[in-house]
Amino acid sequence: MRLLASIEEPCDLRRLPKDELATVAVELRHELIDAAAEVGGHFAGSLGTVELTIALHYTFDTPQDRLIWDVGHQAYGHKALTGRREGLRQIKRSNGPSGFLRRCESPYDVFGAGHAGTSVSAALGVAEALRRQGRDGRVVAVIGDGAATAGMSFEAFNHAGFLGSDLKVVFNDNGMSIAPNVGALARAGNPRPYFETLGFRVIGPVDGHDLGELLPALEALRNAKGPVLVHVRTRKGKGFAPAEADPFGWHATVPFCVETGQRRGHGAPAPASWTTCFAEALIRVADRDPRVVALTAAMPDGTGLDRFARRHPDRWYDVGIAEQHAVTFAAGLAAEGMRPVCAIYSSFLQRGFDQVVHDVALQGLPVVFVLDRAGLVGADGPTHHGVFDIGYLRPIPNLILAAPRDENELQHLLATAVDSGRPFALRFPRGPALGVALDPDPKPLAIGRASVLRRGDDLALVGLGKTVATVLDAAERLAEIGVSATVIDARFVKPLDGHVLAAAARRCGRVVTVEDHAAIGGLGSAVLECLAVAAPGTLIRTLGIADAFVEHGDVAEQWSNAEIDAPSVVQAARELLGGMA
């Protein structure tokens, strides 16, 4: 690590003679492998961009020249070269750097990243701002072929080529999204006609692991005017044999043994994950209903659809990072009699919001949205928390919105959703489910019916999904201090069970709601709206995530900080009860 240790910032790198850069690459790759072996994290993407990252910081005068990454999975090398090498050993932990790019983390992180396809839009804005103000600095966006399947990247290329701005793009073509990339553009192999039609001059393709090809190409990029793109071919996982052999499996990793590639630690969590439980439930539902087809937007593993695909290889689609299309494509399927199940992370469905309103709900089409990663997600941080979905979905007419408290309720709610013949969204969190036993068959539940899990007279605690366990726990704790609580699993945020809620409110006079979602516009608001009419005068406290973005870190810590854990519920209940407890 002789050379790497001497690089505190890219200017140190730029002082090296060119012929030492290959050694830097060897050292940086070792460093990335060592750090990932120790703490895990996103992995194969950054291995594939080692030479590219070095060549970019060597060729461009960063941070005066603005380097804008897309997504951020591939930017660990960038972090290492920009003063955050030590940080890689703490990455994604609450005391370490983010797994993505963040403006507040480094002046070298010119624009934040996390969701795919944003870099060209952002870089074009930066380039235009510099031009307007007569300020110096070249602007370079690095976008992968996976991110380029996102419609917003097309919008950005189309606009940039039209404007003719001095915008430099590195097209990092590794044939992969997280999974193997899809789409006609990817399959065409040669994206040159696409980019040229969109007004870009195209350099390359060049071998992204050969500095002898890469450096001259980037020099040409640096010196070019107008919209220019260099097509760089890289290999995801490059330099670590297991990851080269299975770049999909090594996209992200837990700690592992460098010599053998053997993963350390727990493997699968003891209770199966919500994702796995969903996939198994979907298999069961699809087994008996031939109308069911499944859709993912480039997340076959993250959504569990890889598992579904093994059972029903011809009944699923990976549409690429294309949530807008996914939603309207599903609407088209539904319009002609299918029952599509669209599995999209909560924070990614934000991309398809208009399509949910305009193409699905307005037409009342039976599309099921399965929102994995709803609520606080832990290590991935604020770009990936799914804490706005109730807020953006609940106002939409015709849409049903529910959340299961355990994996058994999940399978029943999924059956409910498919059977309902209506637009239906189902949210559940990241991580292990509860490990409860499953009924033999998924059976439709009554839509809009809450479940009363415990009866008490002092106050009512209302949970949804994961917070049902929280309120049950809180009720136990309250019982210990002599407070008797009704516990309600709302189950449906929409339609809300006004009957059960009003009855409990009238009996107890006090209600506490708890949710793994923004306090603004969530379950709590729904309960407030309902009880304002149905039980006016009820004292209500709504616990949810405060009005701020939640940093990356440990989920349990995030829950505690957000005051949506059982002790916080107890505290809120005591405050509401005043002298009574």
Add this chain to the structure above:
Amino acid sequence: MRLLASIEEPCDLRRLPKDELATVAVELRHELIDAAAEVGGHFAGSLGTVELTIALHYTFDTPQDRLIWDVGHQAYGHKALTGRREGLRQIKRSNGPSGFLRRCESPYDVFGAGHAGTSVSAALGVAEALRRQGRDGRVVAVIGDGAATAGMSFEAFNHAGFLGSDLKVVFNDNGMSIAPNVGALARAGNPRPYFETLGFRVIGPVDGHDLGELLPALEALRNAKGPVLVHVRTRKGKGFAPAEADPFGWHATVPFCVETGQRRGHGAPAPASWTTCFAEALIRVADRDPRVVALTAAMPDGTGLDRFARRHPDRWYDVGIAEQHAVTFAAGLAAEGMRPVCAIYSSFLQRGFDQVVHDVALQGLPVVFVLDRAGLVGADGPTHHGVFDIGYLRPIPNLILAAPRDENELQHLLATAVDSGRPFALRFPRGPALGVALDPDPKPLAIGRASVLRRGDDLALVGLGKTVATVLDAAERLAEIGVSATVIDARFVKPLDGHVLAAAARRCGRVVTVEDHAAIGGLGSAVLECLAVAAPGTLIRTLGIADAFVEHGDVAEQWSNAEIDAPSVVQAARELLGGMA
């Protein structure tokens, strides 16, 4: 109208010999011109697709073959040939057909339209559904070159080309969006390499007004397998000289004189529109702040930016129908010191929702979103109502959300927004503003400060934007029956003025909120959340649009039906007051 009168459905058209179709085109064009002259509506687009529409219904066995239009501005001819010719004289009125496509309106409207770029996604879904079920029917999407600037259309082409489905696309290339089309693809003139790279076989270009070219091209399209696209060149406004000369100005029209092209009736509404007032305010704000640049997504006239552009021709961008890019491009501009003002209709910003969260708010960048057409929009109907924006924006941290009650407050709030240095959204409705006098200069207001417009003790009425006039009116009416109402202009939905609201709630004990927005998740919810903590026990009634999509029609009627007009406020107040009034 000999032939046209005989065509009740496309099967009647298909019984005609080919050489009569040119006559049908003449008659249909006359019919469209006559109807528009009588009642107005979208116009130039449909004139440009007269021959195409006839040729499509002649060549394809509709509705067995599925014809899916994009947007719908160009589909009046389609309506005329599918049993709705008389309806064109009532179009967009509450007793007439929608201005767009609607599944519930006709079996020939295979998939609804309104927002741009959805047709290829929907058609691909339909095609896959038919294939999976072994059902008959060809599937044809008709997409304009304007709609093709929307990223979701790229996503759909990329996926369709990859799947290799039997999908037929008509690319209606008239060089126009509503305004002249922008983007490198449009400027390239020849989109063939773009579509070929995306896996489509390309037929054409053909002259879309020459049935001799068009019919064989569509026959080839009909008989082709796999993803095929025919490139059709048309002229927006074709056959009506004033519209051919100014297709932008004649995109939509009020009634006019066929002989002279002279528009009838009111011209501009007596008080200037909110749009115009915004444009004038933006000019004043930009005059004194060189950081301000303006952005529109293909709506320079609809947003008033054409007016701004005349004053500051080099300080605005039309990015095309590309709201996702618009938002992140603005974020890039803001990251380097500019103060972008993104003028996007409320319902269209739904397309950029994720980017508002991820690229603007998370990074705290000073982008101003100006949401024109917020609230109920009248004739354009449910695809265009802006009734979800508070719902989807209010949960987003770091974002300020406000609405002016008149055009003077609008200019001050715009200055506030630009000066704030924070993400800021401003909503106002379609139609005429109030006609109040303007202060000489736009001046920043205190963020989060409501305005008490009237003091009373029996109850508090809270309005926002356009409903401030409603609650003032209601307060007058209540005064006549001896009820004294406090009237509050909330002005900011976020941050909400908890101090003023709580003081009023504590004094009056009763609060009625009224908003031109969904009752779920809007101002009312914000007030409920606030008062649950700040004035528990307050009796609150929240008036907003009920949980259903509102049909097209007259705005005043829509307000009355939605029970957000003054009589409804009075009624709600009386109910809340019980025996007191």
